[in-house]
Amino acid sequence: MIKGTTIELDAQTxxxxxxxxxxxxxxxxxxxxxxxxxxxxxxxxxxxxARFEQKQYLLKGKREKLQIQLRVLFEQVPQSExxxxxxxxxxxxxxxxxxxxxxxxxxxxxxxxxxxxxxxDELINRKxxxxxxWADFKKRLVPTDxxxxxxxxxxxLEIDGLHAITKAEELEIKY
Numbered sequence: 273m274i275k276g277t278t279i280e281l282d283a284q285t286x287x288x289x290x291x292x293x294x295x296x297x298x299x300x301x302x303x304x305x306x307x308x309x310x311x312x313x314x315x316x317x318x319x320x321x322a323r324f325e326q327k328q329y330l331l332k333g334k335r336e337k338l339q340i341q342l343r344v345l346f347e348q349v350p351q352s353e354x355x356x357x358x359x360x361x362x363x364x365x366x367x368x369x370x371x372x373x374x375x376x377x378x379x380x381x382x383x384x385x386x387x388x389x390x391x392x393d394e395l396i397n398r399k400x401x402x403x404x405x406w407a408d409f410k411k412r413l414v415p416t417d418x419x420x421x422x423x424x425x426x427x428x429l430e431i432d433g434l435h436a437i438t439k440a441e442e443l444e445i446k447y
Contacts, residue, residue, distance in 0.1 A: 296445055299445055342367060343369075346360060346367050346369065351369075355371075356373070357370045357371055358371070413429070415436035416436075419436065420434060420435075420436050
C-alpha cells in the first residue's frame with residue numbers, strides 16, 4: 273500500500289454484505305440438511321426393500337409348496353377336459369391345468385432383419401416420429417413490444433401456441 277493513501281469503506285454496504293453472507297450460510301445449512309434427509313430416506317427405502325424381498329421370498333416358497341400339493345390332489349379327482357385344458361371346479365375357485373402345446377419364442381430384432389432381407393414389407397411396422405425443432409426455431413426469434421419477430425424474414429409472427437412473456441427475476445445462489 274502506498275503511504276498516505278487511505279481507503280474509505282462504506283460501513284452500511286459492509287454491514288449489508290455481512291448480513292447477506294450470513295443468509296447464504298443459512299441457506300447452505302438448509303441445503304445440507306435436505307441432502308442429509310434425502311440420504312436418510314434412500315437408506316430407509318433400501319432397508320424396507322430388503323425386508324420386503326425377504327418376506328416375499330418366504331411367501332413365494334409357501335405358495336409354490338401349496339401349488340405342488342394342489343397339483344398332486346388335482347390328479348386324484350375327476351376333471352372336466354377340453355382340447356386345451358383340464359379343470360376342477362371348487363367353491364373358492366377353479367383349478368385349471370393348461371395342456372402342453374407348441375408355441376413361439378421370438379426375437380423381434382432378428383425377425384425384423386429377416387423381413388428386411390426377404391422384402392417382406394407387409395410384416396414391417398414403420399413409425400414416424402414428428403417433433404418440433406424448438407431450439408433451431410428459437411434462434412431465429414426476437415421478442416419485441418409489437419410481438420415476436422422472425423429475424424430471417426423480418427416477419428412479425430402470430431402463431432397459436434407461441435407468445436412472448438416476461439420472466440420474473442430469479443435469485444440464484446452459487447457456492
